[in-house]
Amino acid sequence: MAYGSALQCLSDPTRREVFERLRSGPKSVGELARGLPVSRPAVSQHLKALKEAGLVNDEPDGARRIYHIDPQGLGELRRWFDQFWDAALQALKREVEKPEPKGRKTP
């Protein structure tokens, strides 16, 4: 159940902001921290959490580290999420096909 840690990661607004910034492409830590209302070490800690959740990955580039979104964790999240999506669609379908057997709600 890796989607648990992934969801917990994305629950924090700052961490979500970091993750969203990676959507436009790979970036370094300093690049990600620039403009954020928190310190750079904070961003490092967030990236560590995101990496352990399988949401991002990194590769060294000289003295810097380039982070990018990892499809791995994203895929697990999507699979878990689709279960509810399918269930909701089926429930909605049942709701529509059932024309109030007893009693009207909008008389």
Place this chain on the structure above:
Amino acid sequence: MAYGSALQCLSDPTRREVFERLRSGPKSVGELARGLPVSRPAVSQHLKALKEAGLVNDEPDGARRIYHIDPQGLGELRRWFDQFWDAALQALKREVEKPEPKGRKTP
């Protein structure tokens, strides 16, 4: 940005368990609390949070209240999530189509 509160809701394991139990169909509060390692008031508080996030809805049934999954919040979450999914697919596609223009990483 309603997906923010939705993600925060689903970050808690207990709240996630409640939400997952609703996947098999609408249930009452006591029914949801039965078997969970927390008290019934705790489940009530979780349901309140889930409702404010647009993830569940409820309707009275005598002295009970029946909760069910709300497609509303689920849809917003999915739209937000698909942005990353698409971005990840495009990035993966670029990665595959790019045969190392300069320098080999695995010589």
Place this chain on the structure above:
DNA sequence: CACTTCCGTAAGCCATGACTTACTGTAAGT
């Protein structure tokens, strides 16, 4: 070899929130 830049880690502070018990309210049964 200094010096700078970039980054991760450690320690500590403090707000957030998940849980409990106790209470109130509402609906159904007798």
Place this chain on the structure above:
DNA sequence: ACTTACAGTAAGTCATGGCTTACGGAAGTG
């Protein structure tokens, strides 16, 4: 009307975790 079952709210406790500053290490530049 009394009693029982169901559910939401209030108040208070306590752990989790997000942030800061301070430090240490590794890689480029003069």
